[in-house]
Each structure stands twice: as structure tokens, then as C-alpha cells.
Amino acid sequence: MASITKPSDLDALPVTPADIARAAETIKPYAVRTPLLSSPALDALTGARIFLKAEPLQRTGSFKFRGAFNKISSIPPEARPAGVVAFSSGNHAQGVAAAAQLFGMPAVIVMPSDSPVTKRERTKGYGAEVVLYDRDREDREAIARDICSQRGATLVPPFDDPKVIAGQGTIGREVAADLTALGVVPDVVAVPASGGGLMAGVAIGIRTAFADCRMITVEPEGFDDHAHSFASGHRQHGVAKGRTICDALMAPNPGELTFSINRQLVAAGTVASDREVGEAMAFAFRELKLVVEPGGAVGLAALLAGRLDAKGKTAVIVLSGGNVDAELFAKLIVASA
């Protein structure tokens, strides 16, 4: 794993540092340049120097707006009236809906019927048409592709697409710029993984500036297809078992394109349990004053649970989103009070 060690090798990847630099220019007028936060309380607790990339503060409440906007901006003008289609558990849904709305394009989003109410409502709020499917019995990709062919619409894939990966990579680029301005070199960067698009983009963005930085995926326990795939060197399918409160991180296997990048840049994968995620969300409420959704909190959860080797080191944790139903958030913060 992590076979790439020279920044110049990054130019041979299917998404390059130049692609990310272009994406950064594309999204700049519309995306929030989210802050890289530090917390003296968290540093004291972990014995590490921790920086938190706060993507809950991003437009639509998660990082997904970046990739969606970058992808949709590349659709040629003649294809725009037919609109876009996406399948998503909720954050990509909102990112695509909001980006399409900014381009004046119709959007259809295929969402699982058990996705959080707040994510469904917010997706509709950006003017998108929502089509629900049964997560256990129906094939969301087939439904989305059917709608695309009926309408001549363009599919905006959730992760396995160079434009989407380049958009998410702007996070790594911003983190690298902020750390460079502070004169800080990170030892490790932990990133939530589902299909692996966020990790692929962030890894390229970070490694462009910090060639030796150790990249780690974090997944929900029972959904650690990346960890298994890194260990075996091949994409593992059928790893997922059970349920998780991390509704955003339930992709059944690493993406093909994303894994072709991540296998060369990522050192390893770790996990966080539902209990650890709930405690991390309560910690973020109490100490960071940030609303982080379950899937967005896996990196912080792994850090607080001692699953990341951060003591004495400088670590970046990507908090990837904050779209969580009020009822679940209320339950978790009161349980941990």
C-alpha cells in the first residue's frame, strides 16, 4: 500500500493535482472555504496536535457539494436542459440538488426509503425531485440509469468519477494550504470512507504538499470494506454486514476508480463502532460546538477511542458532514451528558 512517495508521481494518477487546482477555481464562488479548526480541549485530551476540517459548515452541510458542483459545471450547455440524476443516501443528494439549482438544471435524486428525514426534506428544498427505493430489495443504480435514459439526463456519480474526486480533493488542497501557512507538517490525516471518493481527493491534495503524510480511512464497524481491501490489496465486496448509524457510509465496496487511487496513497484503514460514533458526536457538541452527523464523526470517534496512533503527533481529522435528524442528535447528546 501507499506505493506513491514522490509528489511528481501524483501526475500519473487518473486525477492529478492540476485537476484539483482547476476544481478549486471552479467551486470558489459558490463553495464555503471551510475553516481548519483546533481545540485546546481536544489537544489536551489526546496528547496530540489535532486539526479538524469542518465540512459540516460547507454549503448543504457536507463536503458533497464540492464534487457535485465540479462535475455539473463540466456538463456541456446543450445537455443542461435535460438535467441531472443521482443516487444517494442523502449528502450527495443535497450536493447535487443544490449545484443543479445554481445552474438552473432539473435534478432527480434516487434515495433509500430509510434515509434521514432531514436529508430527504433538504434535498426537496433545493428543488430536486426525490424518488425513493428499498435499500434491501432494489438496485439504486439501475433505477437512476433508467431515469437517465428516459430523460437524456446526465448521471452525477457519488464517487467513481474524476470530476467528483477532483472536487472533493479541494478539501485536501485547502487543508494543505492552511497547514503550510501555519508552518505545520501533518503526520496523519484521517478521512471517512464509503465509496472512497473523499479519501482519494483528499489524499492527492494532501500528498501534493506533504509527501510523507500517512493517510487513513475510517469506516463504521461492519462496513470496513476499505480496510479489508487495503489489507488484501484488492477491492473486497460483500464485507458489509448488519446496520450502522452512519447512514452516509454504507457503500458496499470501494469504487473502482477511487480504489485505483487509494491503493497507491492510503496507508491503512480503521473503524469506529456505533457507540464510539455517538460519543464522538456528543463530544463535538460539548467541546467543539459543532454539529457532526454519524458518518461525519467516524474519524473523531476513532481518535477518541484510541484507534488512531496520534499521541505526540500532528493529525488532521476530516469531519465530513453535519446533516443529522434533530431527534437522533438529541438522543445521543443527552445519553452522553
Place this chain on the structure above:
Amino acid sequence: MASITKPSDLDALPVTPADIARAAETIKPYAVRTPLLSSPALDALTGARIFLKAEPLQRTGSFKFRGAFNKISSIPPEARPAGVVAFSSGNHAQGVAAAAQLFGMPAVIVMPSDSPVTKRERTKGYGAEVVLYDRDREDREAIARDICSQRGATLVPPFDDPKVIAGQGTIGREVAADLTALGVVPDVVAVPASGGGLMAGVAIGIRTAFADCRMITVEPEGFDDHAHSFASGHRQHGVAKGRTICDALMAPNPGELTFSINRQLVAAGTVASDREVGEAMAFAFRELKLVVEPGGAVGLAALLAGRLDAKGKTAVIVLSGGNVDAELFAKLIVASA
């Protein structure tokens, strides 16, 4: 009101732009330089360009650390072993306790017995001794002064002190620097007011860069002693009536020193009701992904309730803190879901 219009007139105030610049250097290694956030959702909703200064992200969860640290740093070495004493409903308590701990000084904090549990526990967590008093029947200032004279300790006033005001002023200085970097000139800045120390500091910091910016205090309904005092031109006492969920904003009248500054810089005062504050906190949860406490949310509440004339303008809202009990926060976000 707002009789000062030239930046050079600021140098005649009891706290000057140079005092704030010095405070900024003093607190820099320990305070968080909090981000100035923007939210496309909030801009769309209000028809304004809104910037949010996110002091919930400050060390100790509120702006109070700035003034407390700046004040304590000015205590001469020979007076440090006797420690500090403060009276506070909770945020100043934590600011003083955390700053004293960084200087290795003992701290005694006099807190009302009905202050939020989280604020009491966090104050103890910074190593301070907490002395409770009855808000309706006892005089907290007398209790604090007794302890000071018994121990030879230094009182750290919550607002009516030049070093404290200069520390809070670093917020205005940071906002001005960030807006200047963006090429943006603010029309109005709204700041929560209790004793008026935050407003005084922020007003000097902002008006140093933006001579024409309109400064507005925001207070809980029934506790609008600043609004009454600006209207009459004199400090009004005995305005407070009833209760408010804004535990941080219950000072009974403007400070003497703070009002001598604010009367020359602030245009007017407005208010927010408990209901509006609860809805603003729920909005911040849903749309901003920030945890804001009741007293910290009055400016946002006034904006969302249409009590601030912001439409078509550029406005800065200071969110002053995020220390709120999980139970109350849970109740408010679920009620508004």
C-alpha cells in the same frame, strides 16, 4: 448616540485601538482565531450578506476567554500566587478558570446556584473552586470582594475593566481583518449585550477599520437595559424583569466604563424573545451546524425575526458562545424540527 465618527477619535476612549492590538498579541498563542463564517442558506433566507463570528469555537466555548486571559496576563508576578476571583453566570467563569490555569494560578468563581450545570462542571474542570450564591437574595460582588480581601486575590471583573474590554475587542479586530481581506465593508454589526464589555470592545475594533458601520446591541426581551439606556442617553437601572433562557445576558444594567464607550459608538439596541432565541438555536443546528447557547444566539434571533434591518445589506452577527446543557439544546431543536 454614536457621536464618534472619525477613527482618530477612538484614541481618546478609555480603551484604544492600540490596546486591542496589544491584547491581540497577548492572547494569540492561547486563543483560537475563530472563523468568520458565511451561509448561503442564511443569505438566501434574509436577502442579506451575513457573516457570523463563531465564538462558540473559542477556547472554553465562548468569547470570555479573550478578556479574562488579557486581564490575568497583566497581573504582576508577585500577585499571582494569591490567585484570582470572579463572579459569573458561567462563561466568564470558564474563561477566568481556564486562563488562570494556564498561568498556574488558583481561581475562585462565584456562580449563581441556577447557572447551567454544564457551565458549573466545566468551570470546575479547569481547576477552579466554585462558590454558589442565590441570584435573588445574595450580592455576588460583595461575596467576591470578601474572598479577594481574605486571600489577597485579584478580582477579574466580567466587563467593566479596560483589559477585559480590550481582550473582547480582539473579536472586532479579527472581523475587520477578515472583511478587509475579502474586500467587504459591513453596514451593520449586531452584538449580544449583558454588561456591554463585548459590545464596547467589538465596536472599537470594528470602527477602527469601518468608521461608518452601524453597531447594534441585542438583548433578551425584558432585559434590554442597553436599549433603554441608549434611548435615554443615560445608564438605566432596574429594567430587568421576569426570566429569560439567556442565562449569559442577565446583567441588571450597562457597566459604567462600558457604557461610557458604547454611548459614543453604538447606534441603538434591539431585543429577541425566548421563542425567537430557541428558533435561532434550532436554525443554527439545522443550517449552520453550530451549537449556539441562548445568550449567544440573540443576534441571529433578531436577524431571523426581522428585528434587524439587514435586507440588501452586509451584516455581521457575533455568535458569542455555545455552552448550553444537552437537555435544553435537545428540547429546543426537537421542538423546532
